[in-house]
Amino acid sequence: MLRFLRIGLDDTDSKKAMCTTYVAAKLLERLQREGYKPLDYPWLVRLNPNCPYKTRGNAALALTVEAKPAELDRIVDAAVSIVKEWADLGAEGTDPGLIFAWNNQVEGLREIYWRALTEILEIDEVKERCDELGVHYITFKEGRGVVGAAAAAAADPDSLATYEAIAYRVPSKWGLERGVEESSVIEMDKKTRPYTFDNYDYEKKEVRITPHTPCPVLAGVRAITPAHAEEGLKMTRFLEPIDFYVVFRTNQAGDLHYVPARICEVRPNTSYIVKGRVYSKPTTIPGGHVLVTIEDETGRLTLAAYEPTGQFRRIVEKLIPGDEVLAYGAVKIKDSDLTLNLEKLAILKLAALMVRTAPKCELCGRKMKSMGREKGYRCKRCGVRRPDLTPALEQHERKISEGVYEVCVSARRHLTMPLTIKSLLRHHKHG
Ligand SMILES: [Zn+2]
Incomplete structure (x- = not known):
């Protein structure tokens, strides 16, 4: 088996400057100039989009080069000098981390990758795991970047589609x-x-x-x-x-950040897939945001389609109680309640829309008029009075169909799979 070194890199950018992909590209260029052969494209690995420390899209990078153990020091020196040259080290919250994992060590870090897609990991936990495995790492300042660097270096190649x-x-x-x-x-x-x-x-x-x-x-x-x-x-x-x-x-567009869960299990700052029945009619709140509550046997949860999600809201507002749905999105705390911010919605089964309506007159066939609550109906034309009649139930056509719906392109997260490519990708999912 070919010996390779995987270099993980994260948190070299700030809100104001730089981009970790650029630093990785500069490092790749440097290593190639020094004669190291890359064994794959550089990896751009997206992690939990709900991470509070993220700069923008929560991306970490990894490079794979053919190398011998004796060359490690030289590669480490090159990586450190590139980070010092290009990272926005003066910015608060820019805390780079570098990981150097050999081919026989990456499997041992793999769990960190899967967890970093859905959780927020502690720096010390990642460092301890690296120490156990003998993986070399370097941190700058607070060193939070070591988490993303380890996750990127350990990414499951099958998930990079x-x-x-x-x-x-x-x-x-x-x-x-x-x-x-x-x-x-x-x-x-x-x-x-x-x-x-x-x-x-x-x-x-x-x-x-x-x-x-x-x-x-x-x-x-x-x-x-x-x-x-x-x-x-x-x-x-x-x-x-x-x-x-x-x-x-x-690993973009792979739906890798979603955790299937029952309503009682959802926690803030994680993205979920939740199955439920619509519990109450959708409401539109100021700003044009559409809210709807669903329930399963364990509880109730509010789903939110915010204004930036666009025409997607026109689907959500047509849901009625009893509809069965799969909701995809990030759970947040809002006014001490949990809300799932919708990214995708699968309508599994539409309920029948039954509307109470006045009965028709036996003589002329026209719709009768109510004589008051539970007081029956009369026909204005024939004058027939029928105190015994109750409203009829009529099934109305639903204005939406079963199927999967997604937010507009500009509201989509990097990790979310667009419906247009679903059939083109092999289904990558852990577990
Ligand atoms: Zn009549």
């Missing part, structure tokens, strides 16, 4: 508005989908391949093969030069 080609800006452009031709993004999207995804939000008319932060990233095209990611990037017209670009292998 998509790619992203990221183009970087020349340093003189950092912080300035990005120049991208919107029409070329739409054109590219139409020519490459469904093999690329989440390029453009047609509902909000918004380009989704460019970030809005002052980081070095110009644009990133997500795809299910490296060739499609690269092709998408090349088809896009930019109004500024690309410094360089890198194709990353990622």
